[in-house]
Amino acid sequence: MNVKKLLIEPLRKTNPVTVLVLGICSCLAVTAKLKPALVMGVSVTVVTALSNFIISLLRKGIPNRIRIIVQLLVVSTLVILVDQFLKAFAYDVSKQLSVYVGLIITNCIIMGRLEAFALSHGPGESFLDGLGNGLGYSLILIIVAFFRELLGSGTLLGYQIIPQSWYEAGYQNNGLMILPPMALIVIGIVMWINNSKTESK
Amino acid sequence: MSIFNLFLKSVFVDNMIFAYFLGMCSYLAVSKTVKTSAGLGLAVTFVLVVTVPVNYLINKYLLSSGALAWISPRFATVDLSFLTYILFIAIIAAIVQILEMIIETFTPSLHSALGIFLPLIAVNCAILGCSLFMQERNFSNVGEAAVFGLGSGIGWLLAIVAIAAIREKLRYSKIPKALEGVGISFIITGLMGIAFMAFMGIKL
Numbered sequence: 001m002n003v004k005k006l007l008i009e010p011l012r013k014t015n016p017v018t019v020l021v022l023g024i025c026s027c028l029a030v031t032a033k034l035k036p037a038l039v040m041g042v043s044v045t046v047v048t049a050l051s052n053f054i055i056s057l058l059r060k061g062i063p064n065r066i067r068i069i070v071q072l073l074v075v076s077t078l079v080i081l082v083d084q085f086l087k088a089f090a091y092d093v094s095k096q097l098s099v100y101v102g103l104i105i106t107n108c109i110i111m112g113r114l115e116a117f118a119l120s121h122g123p124g125e126s127f128l129d130g131l132g133n134g135l136g137y138s139l140i141l142i143i144v145a146f147f148r149e150l151l152g153s154g155t156l157l158g159y160q161i162i163p164q165s166w167y168e169a170g171y172q173n174n175g176l177m178i179l180p181p182m183a184l185i186v187i188g189i190v191m192w193i194n195n196s197k198t199e200s201k
Numbered sequence: 202m203s204i205f206n207l208f209l210k211s212v213f214v215d216n217m218i219f220a221y222f223l224g225m226c227s228y229l230a231v232s233k234t235v236k237t238s239a240g241l242g243l244a245v246t247f248v249l250v251v252t253v254p255v256n257y258l259i260n261k262y263l264l265s266s267g268a269l270a271w272i273s274p275r276f277a278t279v280d281l282s283f284l285t286y287i288l289f290i291a292i293i294a295a296i297v298q299i300l301e302m303i304i305e306t307f308t309p310s311l312h313s314a315l316g317i318f319l320p321l322i323a324v325n326c327a328i329l330g331c332s333l334f335m336q337e338r339n340f341s342n343v344g345e346a347a348v349f350g351l352g353s354g355i356g357w358l359l360a361i362v363a364i365a366a367i368r369e370k371l372r373y374s375k376i377p378k379a380l381e382g383v384g385i386s387f388i389i390t391g392l393m394g395i396a397f398m399a400f401m402g403i404k405l
Contacts, residue, residue, distance in 0.1 A: 021383050024225035025326045068323070069294060076287040084283060099333035102286050106326040108226045180220055181394030188380075188387030196379035 006128040010136035013198065016109045017140040018191045023109035028183040029100055030141070034157050036096045037145035038138075039086070043101065045134025047078045048110050052130030054078075056118040071114050076105045109137055144186050152177030204348050211352030214401055217327050218360035219394040221334075224327030228361050229386055238365035239358070246354025248300065248322050249331055252293050253350030254343050256332040259292060260285070289332050297323045327357055364390060 016022045023044070030040045054074050055062075062070050083101045086094035094101060104110070113133050118126040149155060151174050154162035162171065176182055217223045224245065232238045262268055264285055269276035301319045304312045312319075322328060331353045340346045367389055376385050 021229055022226060024229065025222045025330075028222040028225070069291075072290050072294060072324075073287065076290050080283060080286055083286070099330055099337060102289075102333050103223070103326050103330055105286055105290055106324050106329050108324070111324055179395075179398065180222065181391040181398065183222070184387045184391030184394060188384050188391065191384040191387065192377070192380045195384065196377075 003128060006125060007132040007135070010129075010132040011139055012136075012194070015136045015140065015194070016112070016133050017137055017187070018194045020112070022112050023107045023137055024187075025103060025107070028144075028180070028187065030097060031145040031148055031183050031186075032152070032178050032180075033096075034142070034145045034149045036093055037141045039090060039093045040097060040100065041134070041138025041141045043082045043086070044104055044107060044109070044137055045131060047075065047082060047104055048113060048134040048137075049127050049130035050078055051075050051110055052113055052118040052126040053123050055114050056121060056123040056126035059119050067119070071111065072105065075110055075114075079104045109133055140187070140190065143190060144183060147186055148177045148182065152182075204345065207345060208348050208352040211349050212356040212359065213397065215353070216356040216360060216397055217331070217353050218357060218390070219397040221330065223330040224325050224357060227325055228357075228364070228390075229383055232361050232365040232368055232386070235362060235365045235369060238361040242354075242358030242361045244319055244322055245325065245327060245357050246351065248293075248297060248319075248328055249350040249354040249357075250347060251300065251350075252296050252328060253331055253335050253353075254347040255296060256289055256292055257335055257340065257343050257346035259288060260336050264288065285333075285336065290329060293328055293332070294323045327353070360393070363393065 010016060014020065017024065030036045051071070051074055055071060058070070058074075079102065082104070083094070086097070086101060113130055117129045121129070146156070149157075150161060154160060154167075154173050162173075177186075215221070218225070218228055227241060231241050260268075262271060264281050266280035266282060267277050268281070269279050297319060301312075304319070331350060335346050335349055338349075340349065364386065368386065371385065371389075380388075
């Protein structure tokens with residue numbers, strides 16, 4: 001079992017968001033601020049790793065025809081747990097994320113990893129694979145949210161980063177970065193940079 | 202809010218793709234030609250019109266707090282809302298399956314047009330997302346929920362057909378190598394989203 005390969009490759013080379021283009025929906029909507037993006041990244045990582053682990057344990061007992069339903073049930077149970085946990089311990093963030101916590105169920109990364117990996121590998125490897133892919137997803141989320149919050153509101157995690165003297169000198173926050181369409185453009189640029197780097201190697 | 206306003210709002214202002222990014226995965230994967238994307242858009246609209254009202258009824262009479270009072274007053278304090286996700290996704294998967302069977306028996310031509318898209322729709326986030334938005338917005342009756350589903354579906358159809366048309370023409374343009382394919386589609390969708398934001402100022 002190659003731990004390093006399973007964990008590191010999904011960060012750049014087979015990144016689920018920029019290379020495989022999975023799980024885009026939630027990735028864009030929660031990135032206006034860094035904090036919800038972090039919470040979302042952690043939630044998705046937990047759900048991906050655990051669902052990969054559980055499905056991998058069950059893989060020999062699941063009849064092929066109904067495997068999608070079984071997968072959906074396992075994933076939605078995990079998502080309910082995450083949702084209840086967030087509501088109990090991080091209520092404002094869970095309000096900010098609103099429906100997107102529920103949408104983790106239909107996040108294609110999870111279904112994709114279950115289909116492509118967990119059904120054919122052992123539980124330990126599947127767990128690591130889920131963890132790696134969740135981290136790859138979180139990485140992109142954090143990069144996009146970092147730029148959108150820094151340029152859009154001049155803050156990071158709610159703390160002011162751009163010094164007050166800049167505002168007095170006439171600097172203005174770029175309100176466009178907060179708006180939903182900019183998430184698409186930022187992620188397009190991230191893909192561009194990522195692709196041109198992997199190509200030149 | 203009148204029904205017509207609700208319809209317009211869900212098509213243009215609260216567009217599933219440009220405002221909420223729901224169903225992006227299939228939106229990017231299937232938007233290579235106008236014909237197939239129109240088929241998928243139609244299938245999504247169809248499923249939304251059926252699933253949103255059904256989930257509305259499920260939410261009203263089964264899930265929300267105190268919803269079970271119609272069975273007996275003793276259940277008035279029961280709150281099953283934590284079961285929302287699991288029940289909604291099960292209902293959606295079941296309805297998609299049933300719809301597929303119905304369409305296959307009664308209108309084979311439509312079935313062959315929608316093709317493989319129908320079963321895939323069960324895991325399209327636009328469908329689940331629309332049901333969850335419906336739950337969040339507290340519509341007053343089942344008709345409003347149905348109109349919301351129809352509007353969202355048509356908004357999605359509009360978006361995917363538009364991007365497919367642009368991508369068909371895009372084949373003839375020179376794009377930096379690393380930006381080709383999905384990268385440029387993202388940026389175009391972003392620009393289209395900015396254009397759609399013009400509708401946001403309209404108060405309906």
